[in-house]
Amino acid sequence: MKTFPFIFNEPRQFLSSLQGKEWADFLLGEINPRFSVTAIKAKVVAVREETADAKTIVLKPNWLWKGFRSGQHVPVTVEIAGRRVTRFYSLSSRPDDKLLSITVKRQKGGLVSNFINTNIKKGDVLELGEATGEFVLPKTLPSKFLFLAGGSGITPIHSILKQLEANQFKGKATLLYFVRSFEDIILRSSLEEIAKSTGWLEIKYIFSDVPKEGYDSGFLTKEILQKYAEDLKSYSVYVCGPAPMQTKALSLLEGNEIKSELFLLPGQTSLKVKKTGTVDVFLSLSHKTIQVKGERSLLEELEDQGIYPQSGCRMGICHTCVCKKAVGSVTDLSNGEVSELGEENIQICVSRAESNLELEL
Structure with missing residues (x-):
């Protein structure tokens, strides 16, 4: 049962607390949880399992949603144990889709990623912020793209590929997707559908932990780049993945036009030191x-x-x-x-x- 969003001891306090927008939000929320005059609310219309630890959440936002560009990310706010917590997730859909989607992979120690994968279901309502980020396509498209993705870094790249498909791109694109095992490939069916329907996308999976016959194994190297992308200087490069992969890519591709989107696992920003005292x-x-x-x-x-x-x-x-x-x-x-x-x-x-x-x- 919902309660009024105000706490008061006297009628005078109650009347003074009636701020128009907050009151309207409360009343609209009683009619439909997605209705709001202050916040971007989005109803979960579908939850798709991508891998054992990653799900795509399909959302229908309210009228305050201003849209996004492929490759951007969005703040997602959920309530966990009575506390509102916000994290940023890349959008995996393309901008002109009627619905939008985020694809969330569980992270060890990840409070929100684990909550979303375990608890979010069809019919729930999430709060979003405005989409931001510069990991986007240029106004004038180059003729050749090289996409380097690591793990869940495939999410914004998938959105970009969907946009290129919608734009009827006529050039060439190569995707090198570094992932732990074949079972850990996120958005695999959609990626392969894009490759099949367009003809300009070549996908190469490289497995770091569990080798598979017929596929490359290991991590990003100069040899891998040269094997699948001849004349590297002619490519416009997009990189999204863990910090070590991105650092390696930037060193191997010095001189290329590169856009990068760094994501860090929990704790990677904490340069661990030991100190005495406080x-x-x-x-x-x-x-x-x-x-x-x-x-x-x-x-x-x-x-x-x-x-x-x-x-x-x-x-x-x-x-x-x-x-x-x-x-x-x-x-x-x-x-x-x-x-x-x-x-x-x-x-x-x-x-x-x-x-x-x-x-x-």
């Missing part, structure tokens, strides 16, 4: 001081103490967790740089405490 973090908006070890990101260490600041991607991309640091020094985990002691905005998901801090939280 540092004080004063949260000026909450009027409280806590102690942290300064061994992991501020976001993680705050959450360990039951403090849950707004956050999204947890890897320094979305800027949802930006807050003002008034005093103190932090290390940027994305590049290892140590900040000055003065006032600046920081991303707490990729910042580690180096000294006593004052944060606007």
Whole structure:
């Protein structure tokens, strides 16, 4: 049973709390959970199993959805144990589809990815934000594409391939998809349908953990690139996958036109260090001081103490967790740089405490 979204002790307090948009949202939600004047709500119309640990969630958004470009990602908010949690997922559908979809792979330690795979079902309603990201097609298409995908990094690339198909692309595209085993190939039937119907897409699966006869094994190498993409300099390259794969690709393809979308598994932004003692973090908006070890990101260490600041991607991309640091020094985990002691905005998901801090939280 739903309750009013207000807490009050006297009628006067209740009347003063009646903000038009919040009240309208409550009433509209009683009529249809997808209705809202403030938030992008999307009803789950289908859930498709892609692999043993990945599912595609098909969504019908409300009228506040502004659309997206192939290759972009979207913030998805769910409620877990009474707490609203947001993560970013790439859209796997193409922009002119009537419905949109995200494809989510379980990650070890991934709070939201595991929740979505275990709990989300047809009829549920998710809250979305606006789509963002620059991992998109250029206005003028090149004649040759090389797509390098690792694991769930296939998701935005699948969207781009669907868009090229819709655009009746006439050039050539090669997809090298690095994945643990044949059973771990995400969106396989759709990828192969695109290749079959278009003729311009060549797909090569490379298995890192479980070899399969007739397929290459291992990781990204110069030899693999040269085997499937002659004259590398002539390709426009798109790379999406784990950090080690992306680092390798950028070094092997120096001089190419490259677009990249980095995704990190939980903990990969935490350059693990051991420290003795603690540092004080004063949260000026909450009027409280806590102690942290300064061994992991501020976001993680705050959450360990039951403090849950707004956050999204947890890897320094979305800027949802930006807050003002008034005093103190932090290390940027994305590049290892140590900040000055003065006032600046920081991303707490990729910042580690180096000294006593004052944060606007």
